[in-house]
Amino acid sequence: MEEYRGIILKKINFKESSEIIYLYTETGLVGVLVHGSKTMKSPHLNLTKVLNHVKVIISGKNLKVLRDGEVINNYSSIHSxxxxxxxxxxxxxxxxxxxxxxxxxxxxxxxxxxxxxxxxxxxxxxxxxxxxxxxxxxxxxxxxxxxxxxxxxxxxxxxxxxxxxxxxxxxxxxxxxxxxxxxxxxxxxxxxxxxxxxxxxxxxxxxxxxxxxxxxxxxxxxxxxxxxxxxxxxxxxx
Ligand SMILES: [Zn+2]
Missing domain, CATH: 1.20.1440.120 (Recombination protein O, C-terminal domain)
Structure with missing residues (x-):
């Protein structure tokens, strides 16, 4: 398990209900797969928004997968x-x-x-x-x-x-x-x-x-x- 803090700069759809988020961190860009993030029941529904500053716990080497995460600052709310x-x-x-x-x-x-x-x-x-x-x-x-x-x-x-x-x-x-x-x-x-x-x-x-x-x-x-x-x-x- 690894922990990253970063700003979500971009996200792309992955299969039907998942997304890959691209975090900008102090070591550069990190792509993280978030399983089921597009389903209404997902606990990460509010996490995967572009411009959010987040903390994520991930596993996996080549394909990094989100295990847990939280929003530090939701700059995405600026969309209003x-x-x-x-x-x-x-x-x-x-x-x-x-x-x-x-x-x-x-x-x-x-x-x-x-x-x-x-x-x-x-x-x-x-x-x-x-x-x-x-x-x-x-x-x-x-x-x-x-x-x-x-x-x-x-x-x-x-x-x-x-x-x-x-x-x-x-x-x-x-x-x-x-x-x-x-x-x-x-x-x-x-x-x-x-x-x-x-x-x-x-x-x-x-x-x-x-x-x-x-x-x-x-x-x-x-x-x-x-x-x-x-x-x-x-x-x-x-
Ligand atoms: Zn001159």
Whole structure:
């Protein structure tokens, strides 16, 4: 028997009444078969929901099977707020996709727990989603250079180029870039330390540009976009 704690990022049907849940844990992704989880009588009916933070006891080596489990935090209950829930599904899909890449899973798992706690009760939760997406770039080894001009190391009045993955001064402007204001918001999110409990304030008028920066960055540097992003577009309009 083994014990894992993790966030359910995804689940798939297995035979008629069972499911396989994919947990993100501090050692990475773990797939667990839950027998009969779709039957009304199952004691695990409420356990196997995407976004739940759970503790599970499993047996089996190649095929891990759930023996017992409990919900630590039911972030799945956020589904009553469709927009927030969709943002979180987008995040879950992103983390699932890159969970098979070699990176610091312990760091991301612990960060994810903190981010979910922040998002759960906040109305202004979108910057926390963005923060997670930006910090993941660092773990994936495609971190942007946000501090000094890529050409002359100037640190004043910088703008940001997604394609170049870095910042430029007024003397070395690239063809296409995001303003200093957008860059300042991206910097704030990228370097934000959740452990220090500062207040996070991001101007709402910048959220659309920040969204575009992140989407374009993942597309250009990692060739990735989530399927949930389309649903999100239907809800938020961009
Ligand atoms: Zn320069």
């Amino acid at each position: 707020d469709l927009e927030k829930y969709t943002y979180l599904l987008h995040l879950a899909e992103l983390i699932y996709y890159f969970s098979t890449h070699e990176h610091d899973h312990e760091k991301l798992y612990n960060f994810l727990i903190k981010i979910l706690e922040q998002i759960k009760d906040k109305e202004e939760y979108i910057p926390y989603i963005n923060m997670c997406e930006l910090k993941l770039l660092y773990l994936l080894g495609v971190n942007p250079n946000l501090n000094s001009c890529m050409i002359c190391q100037n640190t004043q009045n910088l703008v940001f180029s997604v394609k170049e993955g870095g910042v430029f001064c007024p003397d070395h402007l690239p063809d296409y870039y995001y303003s200093n204001k957008v860059l300042a918001a991206v910097q704030k999110l990228y370097y934000f330390d959740l452990n220090k409990e500062q207040r996070l304030e991001i101007d709402n008028s910048l959220l659309r540009d920040i969204r575009n920066v992140i989407d374009e960055y993942y597309d250009y540097h990692l060739n990735y976009h989530s399927k949930t992003r389309k649903m999100l577009k239907g809800l938020i309009g961009y």
